[in-house]
Amino acid sequence: TATAAPVESPEQAAAIAHRGASAYAPENTLEAVRLGVEMRADLVEIDVQQTADEKLVVVHDTTLGRTTDVEQKFPERAPWRVSDFTLEEIRTLDAGSWKDPSYAGATVPTLDEVLDVLEPTDAGLLLEAKSPSLYPGIAERIADELSSRPRWVRPDPSARNLVVQSFDWEFIRHFDGLLPQVQVGVLGAPSTDQLAEVARYSDQVNPHHSEATPEYVAAVHEHGMRINPYTVNDRERMRALLGNGVDGIISDRPDVLREEIRAA
Ligand code: G3P
Ligand code: CA
Secondary structure, three states, X not given: OOOOOOOOOHHHOEEEEOOOOOOOOOOOXXXXXXXXXXXXXXXXXXXXXXXXXXXXXEOOOOEOOXXXXXXXXXXXXXXXXXXXXXXXXXXXXXXXXXXXXXXOOOOOOEHHHHHHHHOOOOOEEEEEEOOHHHOOOHHHHHHHHHHOOHHHHOOOHHHHOEEEEEOOHHHHHHHHHHOOOOEEEEEOOOOOOOHHHHOOOOOEEEOEHHXXXXXXXXXXXXXXXXXXXXXXXXXXXXXXXXXXXOOEEEEOOHHHHHHHHHHO
């Protein structure tokens, strides 16, 4: 835990590129991460899971069918769980063609590769641990990976610009114990009665945008946490949320979001 105060005005809100700039490039690929950086996202959000040989890979679903050509390449291996494939096998997959033929050849990246892309830039990282209960040891593996790279464990939180989040709040509590200098967030919307307990370990509450009413935003702030709702692609909704006092917005269209934040 390393508490960050709420932003003071809407133009300070963070533009967060959801799965990279995923409206335009295939989600959770290096192409989408790079485009998010180019579009001046403050942070790039990615989903991290674990292969059969315990490597950290960046992919949203717990199965590979929707975003790769795994069904063609490994027809016998249904339901194509991430946890049933080695990194070497996953590296043979095309993770770009489903989005657009011009992205043929994009791969499922490792966490390592995403960190390599982000490290020399000003953009930060919002790392979601996706379904961590499926992957024993993943908290320690993510913590080790981040700790081995100086940028992500610097003492100054704004220089580090890293948040680890999950829908699995127990995972977040555990991760906070492993790397207390790194900010963490719970995904979802704890009830106002639960906020005090969540604030014992979490720096952020990142709910579906429908939960981010002015009252709920104020309640999260009263407990000393930030709030970054997901996933907002509509300009009017962005404006409304900025008016409600959110600290950031997670969007597939970081270019549009950047414009709305600038105009706020
Ligand atoms: O960052 C929040 C958002 O990514 C959570 O939902 O399903 O897109 O991972 P999902
Ligand atoms: Ca996510």
